[in-house]
Amino acid sequence: MALPGGVDRLAGKAMDVSDQTLADAWISIGADGCISSLGQMADLTADMLAGHEVVDAAGGDIIPAFCDSHTHIIYAGSREGEFLDKINGLSYEEIARRGGGILNSADRLHSTSEDELYQQAMARALDMIAKGTGAIEVKSGYGLTVEDEVKMLRVAARMRDTLPATVKITFLGAHAVGRAYVGRQGEYVDMLIADMLPAVAAEGLADYVDVFCDRGFFTTEETARILEASASYGLRPKIHANELDCSGGVQVGVEHGAISVDHLERMGAEEIEALRTGTTVATMLPGASFFLGMPYAPARQAVDAGLTVALASDFNPGSSPSGDMRMVWALGCIKMRLTPAEALAACTINGAAAMELGHDMGSIAPGRIASFVITQPVPSLAFIPYAYTTPWIRQVFINGRPIG
Ligand code: NIG
Ligand code: FE
Secondary structure, X not given: OEOOOOOOOOOHHHHOOOOOOOOOEEEEEOOOOEEEEEEEHHHOOHHHHOOOOOOXXXXXXXEEOEEEOOOOOOOXXXXXXXXXXXXXXXXXXXXXXXXXXXXXXXXHHHOOOHHHHHHHHHHHHHHHHHOOEEEEEEEOOOOOOHHHHHHHHHHHXXXXXXXXXXXXXXXXXXXXXXXHHOOOHHHHHHHHHHHHHHHHHHOOXXXXXXXXXXXXXXXXXXXXXXXXXXXXXXXXXXEEEOOOOOOOHHHHHHHOOOOEEEEOOOOOHHHHHHHHOOOOEEEEOHHHHHHHOOOOXXXXXXXXXXXXEEEOOOOEOOOEOOOOHHHHHHHHHHOOOOOHHHHHHHHOHHXXXXXXXXXXXXXXXXXXXXXXXXXXXXXXXXXXXXXXXXXXXXXXXXXXXXXX
């Protein structure tokens, strides 16, 4: 997917990148880990090869590494007990109301050391990278006390400093009301604004702020308060919205200049209209719909309406226990009726845009970071999400270096 310079996202019809390919191509990587030039084999001379190590793509394609703009990969243990509850008929909201869900993860996280958390989250991230992901957004939100939110964000910062992939960090103190505040949601929001935000800002631990703005979680008024307070610390929003209801989350996000609004399973004409007015990326998480048996976000309508649509994994222990963007790409096609090329744009450059990385990642162009996947020989791009369990990754490069 080669793109003209300057582009950091693709909206609407432009997401069909099927003609943005170069046959029989080479790319050259500079010492800085960025793509220095690219062209066609017929134009490659011996001089140009001098001083370069050569890697043969052996008939495979080169596609940008996935840019997964929404994950919760810092969590302790797992929640397959709730998986059984779901099989037995309980909904995500019922499990949360019984004190399971996010609070279950918060309890586990509280009793897990920072080092252990780091080890668990790193294993998930390294597995994601092996599956083709080159940029990852990581959220807090299983701490829900000042100490534990800061603990999570320190783990995230350590991951950013040690992973080969690019990492962006989001403070999600408003994921649920912490146990000590159950029944006192307003006081929790007060505490978040008075205590958590300053602590997070003092250590410079987050790039963005998130709120789970939805039925049964945080209201639009609470969300607006948190986003306004966060803005004074320079934290721009990327929020959870419209997963469980048409809750006004999209509108409150757009009004506060959100980089992205995410989930969007319940979205109608009004939300689409609100998103047409700004630069907020519409991020959809088909893995959560798949796992929870929810409706899929209306990606087809959103693309047809000209929006910038991104797809992300939502990797978390409750609603999407997988960070495999190969599956997300396939679900984008199979369940959301995006074409393979549109869904690839959603998983790459538009995911990058949802992390303010669109000028650096998510496309194959000179000056961009050389994070890409060499595929096995495939009959066409469409074959990849079509034959969705056939292994197709030959080699992953991150920042110009082969992984594994
Ligand atoms: O994006 N919806 C809110 N948060 C996560 C789920 C978190 C959990 O269940 O642990 C999500 O789906
Ligand atoms: Fe999420």
